[in-house]
Amino acid sequence: MSADRGSVRDLYREVILDHSRRPRNYGAMDGANRSGSGFNPLCGDRLQLFLRVEDGTVRQASFTGDGCAISTASASLLTEALAGLSESRALELVDRFRSMAAGRSEAHEHTLGKLAVFAGVRDYPARVKCATLAGHTLRAALEQSGEPARTE
Amino acid sequence: MTAAPGYDLERVRADFPILREEVGGRPIAYLDNAASSQKPQRVLDAVNRVYETGYANIHRGVHVLSERATERYERSRRRMADFIGAGSADEVVFVRGTTEGLNLVASCLGRFALGEGDEVLLTEMEHHSNIVPWQMVAERTGARLVAAPVTDEGEIDLDGFAARLTDRTKIVSVVHVSNALGTVNPVSEIARLAAERGAYFVLDGAQAAPHLKIDVRRLGCDFYVLSGHKMYGPSGIGVLWGRKSLLERIPPYQGGGEMIRTVRFERSTYADPPAKFEAGTPNIAGPVGLAAAADYLEDLGFPAVGSHESSVREYAEERLSEISGLRLIGTAREKAGVVSFVVDGIHPHDLGTVLDREGVAVRTGHHCAQPLMERFGVPATARASFGLYNTRAEVDRLAAGLGIALEVFRP
Numbered sequence: 001m002s003a004d005r006g007s008v009r010d011l012y013r014e015v016i017l018d019h020s021r022r023p024r025n026y027g028a029m030d031g032a033n034r035s036g037s038g039f040n041p042l043c044g045d046r047l048q049l050f051l052r053v054e055d056g057t058v059r060q061a062s063f064t065g066d067g068c069a070i071s072t073a074s075a076s077l078l079t080e081a082l083a084g085l086s087e088s089r090a091l092e093l094v095d096r097f098r099s100m101a102a103g104r105s106e107a108h109e110h111t112l113g114k115l116a117v118f119a120g121v122r123d124y125p126a127r128v129k130c131a132t133l134a135g136h137t138l139r140a141a142l143e144q145s146g147e148p149a150r151t152e
Numbered sequence: 153m154t155a156a157p158g159y160d161l162e163r164v165r166a167d168f169p170i171l172r173e174e175v176g177g178r179p180i181a182y183l184d185n186a187a188s189s190q191k192p193q194r195v196l197d198a199v200n201r202v203y204e205t206g207y208a209n210i211h212r213g214v215h216v217l218s219e220r221a222t223e224r225y226e227r228s229r230r231r232m233a234d235f236i237g238a239g240s241a242d243e244v245v246f247v248r249g250t251t252e253g254l255n256l257v258a259s260c261l262g263r264f265a266l267g268e269g270d271e272v273l274l275t276e277m278e279h280h281s282n283i284v285p286w287q288m289v290a291e292r293t294g295a296r297l298v299a300a301p302v303t304d305e306g307e308i309d310l311d312g313f314a315a316r317l318t319d320r321t322k323i324v325s326v327v328h329v330s331n332a333l334g335t336v337n338p339v340s341e342i343a344r345l346a347a348e349r350g351a352y353f354v355l356d357g358a359q360a361a362p363h364l365k366i367d368v369r370r371l372g373c374d375f376y377v378l379s380g381h382k383m384y385g386p387s388g389i390g391v392l393w394g395r396k397s398l399l400e401r402i403p404p405y406q407g408g409g410e411m412i413r414t415v416r417f418e419r420s421t422y423a424d425p426p427a428k429f430e431a432g433t434p435n436i437a438g439p440v441g442l443a444a445a446a447d448y449l450e451d452l453g454f455p456a457v458g459s460h461e462s463s464v465r466e467y468a469e470e471r472l473s474e475i476s477g478l479r480l481i482g483t484a485r486e487k488a489g490v491v492s493f494v495v496d497g498i499h500p501h502d503l504g505t506v507l508d509r510e511g512v513a514v515r516t517g518h519h520c521a522q523p524l525m526e527r528f529g530v531p532a533t534a535r536a537s538f539g540l541y542n543t544r545a546e547v548d549r550l551a552a553g554l555g556i557a558l559e560v561f562r563p
Contacts, residue, residue: 007509008505008506008509008556008560009560011505012502012560012561017560017561017563042517043500043501043516043517043518043531043532044517044518044522044525044531044532045501045531046531066531067499068499068500068501068502069498069499069502069561070501070502124505126504126505126508127501127505130501
């Protein structure tokens with residue numbers, strides 16, 4: 001395998017595989033006061049995100065949906081990372097995640113915590129949208145646009 | 153490299169420069185032919201020759217280059233008429249591809265034949281391009297779409313089809329070979345059923361043209377549409393064949409130059425088919441490349457191409473069936489070119505990425521056939537689709553790549 005095309009294991013890191021097999025915070029939330037839905041028309045992945053926001057802070061996040069390992073794991077890890085973040089911090093996190101996934105910035109990696117595990121996706125242009133679907137959906141939920149978030 | 157007797161696979165592969173491209177130090181195993189096929193040198197040369205020796209606008213110049221370009225363009229039309237068994241070159245309309253051809257038929261035949269309460273009969277295995285254009289014309293005319301069911305094997309349920317064919321059915325539009333399943337549909341039988349009800353019969357031949365000998369008069373259809381890029385020709389060019397009497401009666405598609413006889417502000421009159429449907433400066437080099445692709449295919453010969461592809465596809469079905477948790481989607485008795493599958497616990501998109509890293513190109517997704525995916529209860533499938541240059545060794549690489557995916561995703 002040539003140097004410019006690394007191993008597929010660089011993308012499917014153990015943490016990602018673990019969260020795709022056993023997604024955390026999976027399920028609809030009873031006490032949710034925000035929700036958003038996301039759709040990737042390219043592959044048909046669907047995602048529903050539920051949030052309980054109190055005094056401008058995300059207290060709890062969960063999701064349901066059907067998608068590939070990358071989109072499932074990113075939703076799982078994102079819902080973990082959100083708990084306790086203010087709305088503006090949550091949106092900042094999603095922005096930093098998106099620039100990392102798109103390969104626009106490596107500087108943010110250390111500020112992303114566990115989400116930095118998706119850094120490898122930048123070498124897979126066809127998969128960036130799988131990684132960012134949860135982030136798009138979070139934005140839709142927080143901004144309560146009512147419009148489903150789309151990666152296209 | 154094992155090939156069907158008399159089929160020189162090594163030589164065929166040598167005709168396609170792109171097959172020498174390497175990914176990760178190995179030649180690419182291109183198994184995405186149902187999406188688009190690669191081009192033989194002969195097609196590339198034919199297109200280049202137009203630009204190098206005979207390019208100008210067609211049908212209107214008095215100068216030598218325009219005459220040459222017109223002559224090559226119209227010769228290509230005659231070549232394509234011959235390729236599909238049309239009675240006359242006037243029945244061959246050049247379009248951008250199958251999608252444009254189907255939009256043209258839906259729009260023009262739809263306005264001609266559909267009224268309030270009429271029905272267009274499709275099947276559950278149609279590509280979006282054979283659904284959405286009909287929906288658009290149905291909205292304008294008050295007609296409705298009806299979809300015939302597909303069996304668990306991925307065949308059209310002919311009883312279900314016949315039951316939905318009524319006196320309200322004015323148009324039947326069906327895919328000849330399914331892009332998502334590879335099913336070769338019993339189109340002569342469908343033509344007979346449609347004719348009994350006096351319905352017009354449209355065939356989407358995008359996936360059939362690279363695999364089967366097309367003979368539009370024997371098929372019994374009224375319109376047939378195909379794409380150049382799926383049959384080793386250039387992209388952006390395709391053929392719409394229609395019965396001459398119908399092409400004469402249906403209204404034109406786009407307005408503009410070339411499709412008119414006279415233009416006055418009060419009213420214009422239209423040219424005869426095929427010019428009536430070819431408004432504006434067309435793709436001039438495309439038809440020449442497409443005709444070269446038709447030459448290439450016929451020189452190899454359809455029985456030979458078809459049997460080689462079948463042997464590779466059957467080998468793929470055999471190898472893939474050995475993989476635990478793999479389910480083939482589409483097990484029709486008659487198939488061409490396509491093996492669609494899902495693997496338990498691994499999303500098709502993830503399979504596609506692992507295979508890509510191994511230099512094996514497949515398509516994953518809904519294959520522009522969302523109603524069909526719904527029918528089979530899957531969001532997407534992985535699809536390996538074979539062309540005349542594919543080998544059993546490439547199937548082995550596909551199987552090995554799937555083995556790696558199992559290792560990654562199933563600890």
